Amino acid sequence: MMPQGDSNACAAKLTRKDFISDQDVRWCPGCGDYAILAGMQRMMPEMGVPREKVVFVSGIGCSSRFPYYINTYGFHSIHGRAPAVATGIKITQPDLSVWVITGDGDGLSIGGNHLIHTMRRNVDMKILLFNNRIYGLTKGQTSPTSELGMKTKSTPLGSLDRPFNPLSVAIGASATFVARSIDIDSPHLQYVLRRAAEHKGTAFVEIYQNCNVFNDGTWESVADKDVRGDRLLVLEHGKPLVFGKERNKGIRMRPDMSPEVVEIDGDTSGLLIHDERRQDEGYHFMLSRLTSPQFPQPIGVLRAVREPTYDELITEQGRTIIPRSGKADLETLLYSGETWVVQ
Amino acid sequence: MMPQGDSNACAAKLTRKDFISDQDVRWCPGCGDYAILAGMQRMMPEMGVPREKVVFVSGIGCSSRFPYYINTYGFHSIHGRAPAVATGIKITQPDLSVWVITGDGDGLSIGGNHLIHTMRRNVDMKILLFNNRIYGLTKGQTSPTSELGMKTKSTPLGSLDRPFNPLSVAIGASATFVARSIDIDSPHLQYVLRRAAEHKGTAFVEIYQNCNVFNDGTWESVADKDVRGDRLLVLEHGKPLVFGKERNKGIRMRPDMSPEVVEIDGDTSGLLIHDERRQDEGYHFMLSRLTSPQFPQPIGVLRAVREPTYDELITEQGRTIIPRSGKADLETLLYSGETWVVQ
Amino acid sequence: MTDNESTPSTPVGPHRPISELETVVVRFAGDSGDGMQLTGTEFTKSVAHEGSDLATFPDFPGEIRAPAGTLAGVSAYQIHFSSQKVFTPGDQPDVLVAMNPAALRINLPDLPSSGILILNTGTFTRPNIEKAGYTSNPIEDGSLSKYQVYAIDISKQTSLALEGMGLTAKEVGRCKNFYALGLMFWLYTHPTEREEKSIRAKFQKNPKIAEANIASFRAGYNYGETTEIFPSRYFVPPAPIVPGTYRHITGNEATAIGLVTAAQLASLPLFYGSYPITPASDILHTLCMYRHYNVITFQAEDEIAAITAAIGASYAGAIGTTGTSGPGLALKGEAIGLAVMTELPLVIVNVQRGGPSTGLPTKTEQADLLQSMFGRNSECPVAVVAPATPGDCFWMAIEAVRIAIRYMCPVIYLSDGYLANGAEPWKLPEVASLSKIPVTFRTDPQGFYPYLRDPETLARPWVIPGAPGLEHRIGGLEKENITGNVSYDPLNHEQMVRIRAEKIAHIVHEIPEAQVYGDPSGDLLIVGWGSTYGAITHAVKLLRQQGHRVSSMHLRYLNPMPANVSQVLASFRRVLVPEMNLGQLLMMLRAQFLVDAVGLCKVQGRPFKVSEIMARAEDLLGAHERAAFATHAEVAS
Amino acid sequence: MTDNESTPSTPVGPHRPISELETVVVRFAGDSGDGMQLTGTEFTKSVAHEGSDLATFPDFPGEIRAPAGTLAGVSAYQIHFSSQKVFTPGDQPDVLVAMNPAALRINLPDLPSSGILILNTGTFTRPNIEKAGYTSNPIEDGSLSKYQVYAIDISKQTSLALEGMGLTAKEVGRCKNFYALGLMFWLYTHPTEREEKSIRAKFQKNPKIAEANIASFRAGYNYGETTEIFPSRYFVPPAPIVPGTYRHITGNEATAIGLVTAAQLASLPLFYGSYPITPASDILHTLCMYRHYNVITFQAEDEIAAITAAIGASYAGAIGTTGTSGPGLALKGEAIGLAVMTELPLVIVNVQRGGPSTGLPTKTEQADLLQSMFGRNSECPVAVVAPATPGDCFWMAIEAVRIAIRYMCPVIYLSDGYLANGAEPWKLPEVASLSKIPVTFRTDPQGFYPYLRDPETLARPWVIPGAPGLEHRIGGLEKENITGNVSYDPLNHEQMVRIRAEKIAHIVHEIPEAQVYGDPSGDLLIVGWGSTYGAITHAVKLLRQQGHRVSSMHLRYLNPMPANVSQVLASFRRVLVPEMNLGQLLMMLRAQFLVDAVGLCKVQGRPFKVSEIMARAEDLLGAHERAAFATHAEVAS
Numbered sequence A, B: 001m002m003p004q005g006d007s008n009a010c011a012a013k014l015t016r017k018d019f020i021s022d023q024d025v026r027w028c029p030g031c032g033d034y035a036i037l038a039g040m041q042r043m044m045p046e047m048g049v050p051r052e053k054v055v056f057v058s059g060i061g062c063s064s065r066f067p068y069y070i071n072t073y074g075f076h077s078i079h080g081r082a083p084a085v086a087t088g089i090k091i092t093q094p095d096l097s098v099w100v101i102t103g104d105g106d107g108l109s110i111g112g113n114h115l116i117h118t119m120r121r122n123v124d125m126k127i128l129l130f131n132n133r134i135y136g137l138t139k140g141q142t143s144p145t146s147e148l149g150m151k152t153k154s155t156p157l158g159s160l161d162r163p164f165n166p167l168s169v170a171i172g173a174s175a176t177f178v179a180r181s182i183d184i185d186s187p188h189l190q191y192v193l194r195r196a197a198e199h200k201g202t203a204f205v206e207i208y209q210n211c212n213v214f215n216d217g218t219w220e221s222v223a224d225k226d227v228r229g230d231r232l233l234v235l236e237h238g239k240p241l242v243f244g245k246e247r248n249k250g251i252r253m254r255p256d257m258s259p260e261v262v263e264i265d266g267d268t269s270g271l272l273i274h275d276e277r278r279q280d281e282g283y284h285f286m287l288s289r290l291t292s293p294q295f296p297q298p299i300g301v302l303r304a305v306r307e308p309t310y311d312e313l314i315t316e317q318g319r320t321i322i323p324r325s326g327k328a329d330l331e332t333l334l335y336s337g338e339t340w341v342v343q
Numbered sequence C, D: 001m002t003d004n005e006s007t008p009s010t011p012v013g014p015h016r017p018i019s020e021l022e023t024v025v026v027r028f029a030g031d032s033g034d035g036m037q038l039t040g041t042e043f044t045k046s047v048a049h050e051g052s053d054l055a056t057f058p059d060f061p062g063e064i065r066a067p068a069g070t071l072a073g074v075s076a077y078q079i080h081f082s083s084q085k086v087f088t089p090g091d092q093p094d095v096l097v098a099m100n101p102a103a104l105r106i107n108l109p110d111l112p113s114s115g116i117l118i119l120n121t122g123t124f125t126r127p128n129i130e131k132a133g134y135t136s137n138p139i140e141d142g143s144l145s146k147y148q149v150y151a152i153d154i155s156k157q158t159s160l161a162l163e164g165m166g167l168t169a170k171e172v173g174r175c176k177n178f179y180a181l182g183l184m185f186w187l188y189t190h191p192t193e194r195e196e197k198s199i200r201a202k203f204q205k206n207p208k209i210a211e212a213n214i215a216s217f218r219a220g221y222n223y224g225e226t227t228e229i230f231p232s233r234y235f236v237p238p239a240p241i242v243p244g245t246y247r248h249i250t251g252n253e254a255t256a257i258g259l260v261t262a263a264q265l266a267s268l269p270l271f272y273g274s275y276p277i278t279p280a281s282d283i284l285h286t287l288c289m290y291r292h293y294n295v296i297t298f299q300a301e302d303e304i305a306a307i308t309a310a311i312g313a314s315y316a317g318a319i320g321t322t323g324t325s326g327p328g329l330a331l332k333g334e335a336i337g338l339a340v341m342t343e344l345p346l347v348i349v350n351v352q353r354g355g356p357s358t359g360l361p362t363k364t365e366q367a368d369l370l371q372s373m374f375g376r377n378s379e380c381p382v383a384v385v386a387p388a389t390p391g392d393c394f395w396m397a398i399e400a401v402r403i404a405i406r407y408m409c410p411v412i413y414l415s416d417g418y419l420a421n422g423a424e425p426w427k428l429p430e431v432a433s434l435s436k437i438p439v440t441f442r443t444d445p446q447g448f449y450p451y452l453r454d455p456e457t458l459a460r461p462w463v464i465p466g467a468p469g470l471e472h473r474i475g476g477l478e479k480e481n482i483t484g485n486v487s488y489d490p491l492n493h494e495q496m497v498r499i500r501a502e503k504i505a506h507i508v509h510e511i512p513e514a515q516v517y518g519d520p521s522g523d524l525l526i527v528g529w530g531s532t533y534g535a536i537t538h539a540v541k542l543l544r545q546q547g548h549r550v551s552s553m554h555l556r557y558l559n560p561m562p563a564n565v566s567q568v569l570a571s572f573r574r575v576l577v578p579e580m581n582l583g584q585l586l587m588m589l590r591a592q593f594l595v596d597a598v599g600l601c602k603v604q605g606r607p608f609k610v611s612e613i614m615a616r617a618e619d620l621l622g623a624h625e626r627a628a629f630a631t632h633a634e635v636a637s
Ligand SMILES: Cc1ncc(C[n+]2csc(CCOP(=O)(O)OP(=O)(O)O)c2C)c(N)n1
Pocket: A060, A061, A062, A063, A064, A079, A102, A103, A104, A105, A106, A107, A130, A132, A134, A135, A136, A137, A138, A143, D275, D276, D277, D278, D303, D327, D328, D331, D358
């Protein structure tokens, strides 16, 4: 829609370095955000999109400082509003690759409404929610993903709010792409980021992120190298739901449509087969609710279906309406309706 | 928590009339809101709660005028914020029966975030969302529940937003009680209202409501007397999912955990049995997604589970903390921390 | 005007004299279902064609349809037409057409004694009379004795006229209003052909109804012609109107068309992010008709999403605009700050309504001026403009866009409910006369910095994503001047705070001086802004005719104010500021210019009457000293 | 003071003279990890016990931990103590303790030449020096020649002192700050026992660390005692302080405790709805410790939910309060309107920070005054109060609650980042001296109307759900006076608009007159509000000592302003208004009183220096005429 100078940076030639900005990174030493930033900078060149065609939009939070550190266009907006800002950008320039970086507070607390409406509209943008289950930037209050009973600066007696499950919220809001990954599992993270990049429509990705200062080890019990095998269910399209260090456990469905964990020895028949593309969300929703300890927690792509995106529909509407509506010049605009002449 | 004069109105003796206020009702003739108001006024006496213990809170919209017409305490707040106002009321006076009246715009558009957070916290209040799939009060713009392609004042070329499914949003937000009814089916509506009243925690009820001025007949295709039988699935706890004028159809689950409609002749074995009380939401979510024409649309109580409510937890916290924390007088409050004396 | 238009082309009834009038005010009033708005606009079109100057005021009930026949359901439409220049819809009607008892009950208080009162007796049934809150039938109980009453059973007359046309009773009922219209055409000697054409056009989808309405219209006309009850007919000569092509336009339409025009003049896509709210919604309804003009309307989930999406659109190279009313503006405050900090162009349309809080959603008010100036955290200056008439909305909308782009800043555009729904004949501009709005997107990486400033305007460059080599990051944290990097440096912060303020102040160099109506100096200056223009100007005109040394200055630019304001204020002995608020412009003038101006405050959800302004002005001219903030309007409380 | 406290109880080194000083300003600066805030507060406690008057200013970096040794990571704590009354933390330090190169780099510019500079040479390694942006080692390149430099390898000294205590290197590193503290104790002849007790108390959970810190503390003390490098020690005599029990308190703590106290005095539950935001979050953190005082803290999903929940709480009979900073206040605007329309008590705490937009979240500013006055749609008046010192936060919080309840209205309470984090010794009030806040919930249905008004205050009755027979409905639409029914009546609307304004204006009858510091009339009046109190008062004190006819008036009530303001303003030749904004109170004073006051505007995210105010005052006293809005501060831009 906009006039553009032609790209001088040939996408093919880009490397990770090209996506490192000149700003020095200001996260606490040891913060999980560093790994996510690195993963993104590694994945970016593979997208084959020139830097000037990429925009990162964020709200406010430690996570939301992300755009400063990646050498593309960036907009560090206000708390919770990044999806709305990004919507305006994407509608105006549908050919941009638009990414939203948000946190569990920014995206699910103050920004929850924009998040679900963006997913409802299926605006073509990638939303990465860094979930550290705490407010980092403001130094440690509960967030909408903090566990019930968690003691924080704002809940010294323990939090009384039941947490959101970000994936369930996304599926409830009819998101077309829903995935999860982990800051410290960089190959998996890059895979999920690539999948998000490839998806047309709103791609929602929850990333387990460690805030080593205010909520250290929040994901240890599921994401630590030594427990992962048993606590995480790595989803692969078309493959049965198998997990466990020895790959000796699987997930089956009871006749009443509830999931159960079963021991398997090699034979995976009867297990649910992961299908990220099916339309009916009951299955995807069920996956999103699987939580440790009874169940392994799923990572990977839960749901990925192609539906018309909001920006496509708008562009399409323009394409079809403009010819139908005849001349669109100022003369026609002004001299319409009932006019009369005074001599 | 508050000092109260004792109730002079003995709940038992109350009748429908006691809940009719002196304000003349200002809805368009023929509006579905009248039926809902009547249903509520009929149900109220059955609750056995004295009028002064009931508060209706609303936002802005035609539906939100509701509190003026029912003779209890009422607060017609601002657009979208009713659940938050109600939360403050309920926390302060946990013994009140708190009802929120909202619309598809008030509750799901501007107020979407407060709605999902209230359900997440499971604050004990009943939320009735009058869904007419249009903005009535502002004279006919699309709402978040308007169908894709719907032509309205603000979308003369057809709406480009995919609609929310209110029940799915609620289940995605971990609501403990989720139900649906219809303005024109008054026995069913009163049943659902009673169930909501009985539920402890956030009870979310979507009510199909007709706006005969700006969106007349929006629910005809499913709710009309003559099609209801085949287009609606009336849920009853413990009963198989059977529907159809001749009760000759049922809903079964495929091995891949997707629902299918099957013809039955009397024999309901193999059909899913409705269980509103089960913890895992996959099944309830699947129900929420059933939509005509492929499926009948469920009405009744989809989900009803008992979990600690936010107000209970706060009260409980107070009960446990106060003894533990010793004297709570001003002397102790002020003369704490490190003090020193200047003679 | 052409001859055939200047005199009525239907034969004039034999015995009836035609008296010429300079000015007439007619009010049509009836139930919402009676189609009074249509009757009014049809009559207005004819008046315009006859060459009178005119102003109209539709006054419909709250958002929801009230039950038929109730006071809450009364809808009215007033037209003021004259052979002289017309500034307002008129303080009070000369002729009141009341289609039912409720309409009579609500509107009669405005009718001066011996005013003409036309009633549809057919609706004065017991239930209707009671619904209107009358204990007895006013037509019979003599309570209307001081008016010239014409009691006609319009309902019955209409059904007689439509007999045999095969219409349902309901359809017949819907034609009543054209009977009344016909009667007015006869009374004011308007030609009927044009109207009949217009009716056919309007109902072309349903010819049967079209013919029925025409029959009803003729019946009304002929009733006047044939019956003897009207002693005379009237004729209002054409007014000296600037020649040109005219169109009847409401403020909301003009605002919408102005925005589209501005975007076209800037060769930019127009992005309008909005969340519906009375009385601004019609701007959205109008704009969404212009998709083929590269207009994108985005109905957001709330006002905050609407404005932040508009900010995103501006960032991406569209002209981002957002529209709302007072409560919505309050919600947009934080985001306006983001646009100020990121120095992006943005137009915020605010159609003011009665408040505070939800207030009186359908009524007019001017009480968001100070909110527009200060309704955000910290020092957060924006430009503020305000149209003076429905037609002026077109021009000020273009101004708002021009300023926003040239200075890379948000502009708040203050309309109000009265302008939004009020209509006037609007002289269409020559397209060629509209000057382009220059836009340059920075594309050259050489020496580029995001906050490099244009020495003249202090504006930063507008760079849009997609421009290779200019990748950069902006946001809401304080920026280092030039580089745009995040900076906590104390001196840089102070410098930026002052630059943002100066940038807005600089706009003064590119806006016209404020016009003074009347002499450049005198005893009293009446200062106004926004929709009070008509009432103030008319009041000043009359006061001057009475020989008073009174002038007026109407501010269409409120921040910054035109350069000559201070000098104009200094040229008058007293300064009066009539506003539909408690003295907001008044406060700004007193603080900025230390002038002992006094306010005339009316906060009743309805516009000033000319007489109210004249009364207050005469007091002041009577030179009694008064306390600075003392104010009084039609009502003292 | 008791004897044993008035002189140091450790033997004084033989050859060192003790010179008495009236006033000292010490600044501790180091890396965030160095524990400078703890060092500062420990020293402050000792100073307080010694009986000096004092003021402190902590200055820590932005929200996120910056890498060790970087400029962004520098944290500082300044204390000003004296045998005279102390008003501010001091313009500049006499002594600067810099624990690493970055701390030196950032703080050195504030140290006057020949100031005392104590450096930890152990940290001046090449990498650290470079991180600080030095090209060469400042200790060696002579760039420090104009200061009294004491270069000590505190790192090494500490590890020597802790040898054999079985500590990790990291643990040893954490003890450095106590070495510096010990040195200061020696230099200012403070007794050591009390401090050692205090350290044991603080680290009781970890005795090993406690002993290590004590050893380090002693080592520092003995270093001063045994080495000869310090020519002399100092002694600051006790100040004439009002006797009583004192407690060190920050503005945020005082605000929280004030709110709890007010609720207790009103025998109401306290409801605090808030969404975390710097610098207001600590109020939430403090209040959530008081659940057993019937305090309910509700961390809402956003600012709008926070305030609307508070409104619900007030409606249900708690005292509803909400707290935020500028951007959050912008979001609350619409909801404040609801509280104004429903006439419910509500306290909105706003801890101002640097803006606009996200701005400088950790820095102080005073630029939300006009937002507080006008940041909502339509005519929407609220009361506005502002504490002057950290301790005053307690008193004004009680005032805010008292006014909100008595007048059934929202009250905006304006603190700022400087008050919020700044601390002062606070004299604890006698509990008995605190007067109850009367509350009556209407429970009698006889003659009840929701908007029946108290003739004195114009307040409507506070009825809470649960009261039988008083069921009624309120909301955001305009109300009919008395009955509270929805009303679109024009005259009722104007009456209600004026009643809401009068209700706030009436508060003037129940607030104290503004105190004038200095003579009641003179050449110059300096008017201030909020946290500028200390700097202004100190400046006035010094100016008067120089013989100038200067006084000051500090406004703790901004809307309405005290009754005597106009008369006080009229009693001075010139009026100067120093503000950390571009002239907001200035605008209010000029508009309301038509006084040609001038502003001194500093918008740098940091408080005024006494010298800046004195300089501007001396200009004005020099009686040169200046344009009304001309302003200038430390920096001209
Ligand atoms: C309107 C507004 N309210 C509150 C804040 C304060 N604030 C900044 S970030 C944040 C939450 C950060 O938490 P999260 O989104 O989880 O990000 P994280 O720092 O944990 O990465 C809050 C409350 C703000 N900047 N603006």
